[in-house]
Structure formats: C-alpha cells, structure tokens
Amino acid sequence: xxxxxxxxxxxxxxxxxxxxxxxxxxxxxxxxxxxxxxxxxxxxxxxxxxxxxxxxxxxxxxxxxxxxxxxxxxxxxxxxxxxxxxxxxxxxxxxxxxxxxxxxxxxxxxxxxxxxxxxxxxxxxxxxxxxxxxxxxxxxxxxxxxxxxxxxxxxxxxxxxxxxxxxxxxxxxxxxxxxxxxxxxxxxxxxxxxxxxxxxxxxxxxxxxxxxxxxxxxxxxxxxxxxxxxxxxxxxxxxxxxxxxxxxxxxxxxxxxxxxxxxxxxxxxxxxxxxxxxxxxxxxxxxxxxxxxxxxxxxxxxxxxxxxxxxxxxxxxxxxxxxxxxxxxxxxxxxxxxxxxxxxxxxxxxxxxxxxxxxxxxxxxxxxxxxxxxxxxxxxxxxxxxxxxxxxxxxxxxxxx
Numbered sequence: 001x002x003x004x005x006x007x008x009x010x011x012x013x014x015x016x017x018x019x020x021x022x023x024x025x026x027x028x029x030x031x032x033x034x035x036x037x038x039x040x041x042x043x044x045x046x047x048x049x050x051x052x053x054x055x056x057x058x059x060x061x062x063x064x065x066x067x068x069x070x071x072x073x074x075x076x077x078x079x080x081x082x083x084x085x086x087x088x089x090x091x092x093x094x095x096x097x098x099x100x101x102x103x104x105x106x107x108x109x110x111x112x113x114x115x116x117x118x119x120x121x122x123x124x125x126x127x128x129x130x131x132x133x134x135x136x137x138x139x140x141x142x143x144x145x146x147x148x149x150x151x152x153x154x155x156x157x158x159x160x161x162x163x164x165x166x167x168x169x170x171x172x173x174x175x176x177x178x179x180x181x182x183x184x185x186x187x188x189x190x191x192x193x194x195x196x197x198x199x200x201x202x203x204x205x206x207x208x209x210x211x212x213x214x215x216x217x218x219x220x221x222x223x224x225x226x227x228x229x230x231x232x233x234x235x236x237x238x239x240x241x242x243x244x245x246x247x248x249x250x251x252x253x254x255x256x257x258x259x260x261x262x263x264x265x266x267x268x269x270x271x272x273x274x275x276x277x278x279x280x281x282x283x284x285x286x287x288x289x290x291x292x293x294x295x296x297x298x299x300x301x302x303x304x305x306x307x308x309x310x311x312x313x314x315x316x317x318x319x320x321x322x323x324x325x326x327x328x329x330x331x332x333x334x335x336x337x338x339x340x341x342x343x344x345x346x347x348x349x350x351x352x353x354x355x356x357x358x359x360x361x362x363x364x365x366x367x368x369x370x371x372x373x374x375x376x377x378x379x380x381x382x383x384x385x386x387x388x389x390x391x392x393x394x395x396x397x398x399x400x401x
Contacts, residue, residue, distance in 0.1 A: 049117055049126075049128075050082055050086065050114050050115060050116055050117040050126050050128050051114065051115040052112055052113075052114050052115075052128075052130070053112050053113045053114070056111050056112050056113065057108050057109070057111070057112040059111070060107060060108040060110070060111045060112070061104060061105065061107075061108035061132075062104050062107070062108075063104070063134060064100040064101060064103070064104050066100065066156055066157055066160075067097075067100050067101065067134075070152055070156075072097065072134075073134050073135050074097050074133075074134060075095055075097075075131060075132070075133050075134075076093060076095055076096055076097055076101055076102075076105065076131070076132045076133075076134065077093065077094040077095040077129060077130070077131045077132075078091055078092070078093055078094070078105060078109075078129070078130045078131075078132065079091060079092050079093075079094050079127065079128075079129050079130075080109075080114075080127065080128050080129075080130060081125070081126075081127050082114050082116060082117070082125060082126050082127070082128065083116070083125050084116055084123040084124055084125050085116060085123065086113060086114040086115055086116035086123075087114075088109065088114070089125070091109070094129070095131075097134065098175055099154070099171040099172075099174060099175055100154070100171070101134060103171075105132065114128075151172060151175060151176075154168050154171055154172040154175065155172065158172070165195060166191075166192050166195040166196045169188045169189075169191040169192040169195070170188070170189070170192045172188045173185045173186075173187075173188030173189045173192060176188060177268075181367070182267070182268040182269075182270075183270065183371075185268075186268070186269065186270055223249050223252060223253065223255055223258070224255075224257065226245055226248065226249050226258075227245070227246070227249055227255065227257045227258045227261055229245055230242045230243075230245035230246045230249075230258070230261055231261055233245065234261065234264070234265055234268075239265060239268070239269055242261075242265055243262065243265060246258045246261055246262040246265065247262070250262065254281075254285065256282065256285060256286070259278050259281060259282055259285075260278075260282065260292075262278055263275045263278035263279050263282065263295065264295075266278065267295070267298075267299060267302075272299045272302045272303050273299075273303065275295075275299050276296055276299040276300065276303065279292045279295050279296040279299060280296060283296065288319060289319075290315075290316045290319035290320040290323060290326075291316075293312050293313075293315045293316035293319065293326075294312075294313070294316040294320075294323060294325060294326045294329070296312045297309045297310075297311070297312030297313040297315075297316060297326065297329050297330075297333075298329050300312060301329060301332070301333055301336075306333045306336050306337045307337070309329065309330075309333040310330050310333045310334065310337075313326045313327070313329045313330040313333065314326075314330065317330070322353075324350055324353070324354050324357070324358050324361045324362070325358075325361050325364070325365075327346065327349075327350045327353075328347075328350060328361065328364075328365040328368070330346060331343050331346040331347050331350065331365075332365070332368055332369065332372075334346060335372075335378060335381060335382070335385075336377075336378070338378075340381055343381075343385070344385060344388075344389070347385055347389045348389055351389055351390075362390075365390075366386065366390050366392065369382045369385060369386050369390075370382075370386070373386075
C-alpha cells in the first residue's frame with residue numbers, strides 16, 4: 001500500500017487528510033506494500049497495479065468548511081472501477097461520512113487520472129479501493145455521532161447559504177433517508193421541491209439515475225429482477241419510479257416481495273393507509289408472517305389507531321417472542337392511550353430482556369419517544385421514560401433532528 005499525507009491549514013486550525021490506495025484484482029483479500037515490495041511485486045508477477053494521480057487528488061480535495069467547524073472527522077472508503085484506459089467507469093462509497101464529504105471527494109475525483117493496471121504488458125480493467133481519512137487536530141467538541149454531526153452541518157448550511165438551500169435540503173433528506181428517518185426525509189424533500197423549478201428537479205433526479213445505472217439488474221425479464229430494480233430506485237429516493245415498477249409486477253401476480261417492497265415504500269411516503277392495506281394482504285397470503293403483523297401494527301399506530309396497533313403488535317410477539325420492535329411498538333401505543341403504568345412497565349421489561357441485543361431497535365424506540373417530545377405530545381411522560389429507563393440526559397432528550 002502506498003501512503004500519502006497532506007497537511008492543510010485554514011483559519012489557524014490544522015487538519016489533515018490521509019490517502020491510502022490499494023488494489024483488489026480478482027481476489028478477496030488486500031495486500032499492503034512498501035515502495036520496495038511494490039517494485040518487487042511488479043517484477044515477480046509482471047503486473048503493474050493501477051495508480052492514481054495522488055498530487056491531483058490532493059490538490060483538489062477540500063475539507064468541507066462547515067464540517068471542519070463542527071469538528072467532524074473520520075474515514076471514508078471509495079470503491080472505484082476503472083476501464084483499461086484508466087478512466088473511472090463508476091464508483092461507490094463503502095464507508096461514508098455523509099453527503100458533505102462525498103461532495104468533496106466527488107469534486108476531487110473529477111481531476112484525478114489513473115494509470116491502468118497492466119498484466120504482461122497489456123492494460124486491463126480493474127477495481128481499486130481508496131480509503132481517505134479526514135482528520136482534525138484537536139479534540140472534538142461534540143459527543144453526538146457522525147449522522148447527527150452531518151445533519152448539524154447541513155442544517156447550518158440551510159440557514160447560512162440561501163443560494164444553495166434547495167441542494168442542502170435535498171442532501172439532508174438523503175441523509176435522513178439513509179438512516180431510515182423517513183418522516184424527516186419526506187419533509188426535506190417537500191422543502192426541496194417547493195424551491196426548485198421542474199428543470200432543476202429533473203437535473204437532480206437524472207444525476208441520481210446516472211449514478212445508480214450500474215446497480216440496476218441487467219436482466220429485467222423476471223419479476224424478481226423487476227422487484228430488485230424497484231428496490232434500487234427506492235434506496236435512491238426515486239419513489240415514483242419504484243412504485244411504477246412494483247405496480248407493474250403486482251399487475252401480473254401477487255408477488256410477495258413486490259408487495260413487501262411497496263408496503264415499505266408507501267410507509268416511507270407517509271401513505272400509511274396504503275401501506276396498511278398491503279401488509280394486511282401479506283397476512284392473508286401468509287398468516288404466520290410476524291413481520292407483516294409488526295408493520296401493520298406500526299401503521300395502525302401512525303394512523304392513530306392505538307387499540308389495533310396493540311392487537312397486531314401482540315400477534316407479532318406471539319409469532320416471534322423476541323421481537324423487541326413489536327414490544328416497543330406496544331409500549332408506545334399504551335403510552336398514547338394514556339396507560340402510563342402499563343407503558344413504563346413494558347419498557348422496563350424490554351430493557352431487562354433485551355440487554356445489549358438489538359441496539360438499533362433500542363435506538364429507534366428512543367427516537368420514537370424523542371419525536372413525541374419534539375411534536376409536543378405527552379412531553380413530560382416521554383421525558384420521564386427517556387430519563388429513567390433509557391438513561392438519557394437532558395441534552396440527549398433536547399437534541400432533535
């Protein structure tokens with residue numbers, strides 16, 4: 001592996017960006033090379049690994065200013081596919097610090113050329129993995145995680161930069177969506193669409209379509225392949241295109257995968273009645289589908305039908321006794337019915353049962369309670385549960401997205 005470090009100075013604050021490049025060539029492992037080992041590898045195997053123009057990348061890579069001010073640092077890993085001429089065919093982020101940093105790397109890659117891989121003197125296509133470490137000097141002032149820091153930065157940009165506000169709403173919505181915070185993603189997307197013209201909207205969506213072209217299944221003749229295509233659209237925030245694909249499949253047959261995907265999509269778009277209908281249909285097709293009961297129960301909750309939410313959550317628990325998500329759904333529905341003692345008792349029971357298992361489910365349950373605080377619904381009761389059962393500090397509870 002070749003290692004390069006570039007130290008940059010801005011506003012009396014030092015920060016560094018460390019670049020590491022290593023190649024994957026038809027293998028499932030990576031090798032680290034010193035300069036001497038790298039030369040030895042070339043002579044022994046008659047293979048020259050692809051090589052980036054480090055100077056060009058370093059020269060054009062900028063540490064996002066708003067991220068620097070917020071003390072965000074960490075690693076990114078970019079997987080790059082090159083053709084036999086060393087041109088970038090496509091790339092994706094295996095590890096990302098979010099859209100602000102992706103935008104910085106995207107810009108730097110526009111000016112970066114690559115020497116193609118050569119085998120026995122012949123240039124061939126290849127894939128390299130390029131880690132980039134964004135590192136600040138000093139101690140971070142913030143204790144919240146990368147996702148929250150990214151949202152902090154984008155929110156600041158929305159307030160400070162009125163000229164590019166639509167773009168930052170769009171990026172913040174994508175970050176919310178990436179973390180399955182669909183309500184907030186939908187709100188940001190609505191803000192974005194209220195600002196941009198139709199031509200600008202098409203530009204953004206075309207840009208996404210171009211970036212995911214290589215992820216779409218090549219064979220779209222089978223219904224399962226069509227569902228996968230719809231899922232790629234959904235993952236990239238292209239909801240209408242995804243819905244069109246799912247509807248096309250379901251016109252042909254009651255495809256369970258298409259029905260599940262459409263139900264999830266409807267929920268993300270706040271079309272809870274439609275989502276509920278699809279989940280109830282899934283239960284008809286498979287009465288032992290605990291996930292369908294779980295999600296139907298949650299849609300009932302979102303529609304304000306707490307009694308039905310508890311009923312379907314209980315059925316999900318009956319089919320899957322360790323479904324902590326269903327238990328949390330039942331607990332918050334009790335809370336909304338003002339059955340405070342039942343709610344607190346269930347939250348305590350789940351905490352004892354769950355331990356350190358399913359941390360993401362626990363995080364989602366905390367987020368649901370915080371949302372009620374944010375929406376001014378049963379604030380005192382929610383704060384009490386967050387503090388007493390989930391050990392959340394006042395600062396933790398006050399933070400919202």
